[in-house]
Amino acid sequence: MEQARQGLTKVQAVKIKSNKNSRKILNIWTPPVLVFILFMFIWQYGTVWFQIPPYLLPKPTDILTAAIENGENLRNAVFRTISESIIGFLLSVIGGIVGAILMASSKILERSLYPYAILLQTIPIVAIAPIIVIWFGSGANAIVIIAFTIGFFPMLSNTLVGLNATDRGMINLLHLYQASNWKIMWKVRIPFALPYIMAGLKISCTLAVVGAIVGEYIAGIGGGDGGLGYAITVASTKMETPFLFACGISASILGILFFLVVNLFSKWVLGSWHESEMKRDN
Secondary structure, eight states: OHHHHHHHHHHHHHHHHHHHHHHHHHHHHHHHHHHHHHHHHHHHHHHHHTTOOTTTSOOHHHHHHHHHHTHHHHHHHHHHHHHHHHHHHHHHHHHHHHHHHHHHHOHHHHHHHHHHHHHHHHSOHHHHHHHHHHHHOSSHHHHHHHHHHHHHHHHHHHHHHHHHTSOHHHHHHHHHTTOOHHHHIIIIIHHHHHHHHHHHHHHHHHHHHHHHHHHHHHTSTTTSSOOHHHHHHHHHHTTOHHHHHHHHHHHHHHHHHHHHHHHHHHHHHHTTTOTTTSOOOO
């Protein structure tokens, strides 16, 4: 009898927890979903009410129709931009982390090179892109380099901040035990900098998409097989506004997906020990 009562108590506890989780999910997702539905309703019927022509502001249904009619071109453009963004992003991650480690290992190197990294970041990418095209030619190579350039500095800056923010007392203690600088870097400074590195990843992944699309505007035209930036350029010259909106929305969704993937990776790396990614009860 006692065992049966305990079993019922456990079942009730599970049901209560399930109900709490369901309410929590509803509280999180209901407001943005309702706002999205309201926004789409106003957009759809507002353009009809005010008689706005489709070439100025197409209805959501017009955009969906254009995306379906040009489905193959849109799909090829998205996959092209994905590949260029991923390559540029990975290069920016490798370059930023390696550069930050080298600078954190030598103050002279940091004081010598970091100002030029800042200078590179302050120059608009649209001003650098034509030079990159001249040096490396139009097409995928230049686009990848542009995506790398725009995503490199956030990785370098965030990683360097994390490496320099390591507890000095711990570093001094390891020096007393005659640990080498590279061992301290690998065992202490890099693990301590992981939250900063993850923050840099979240910034750089979306910037890589922006850099790839900007590169396709400038370098993809001569490359023939263009991505979303090239598709946007063609759609704007032909005044195909619904398809232009479809390309822009696809680019936005692509950036969001990149961020969500990196965010999941961050939770996997930091979720078990760092407060920024640990689950909270309230």
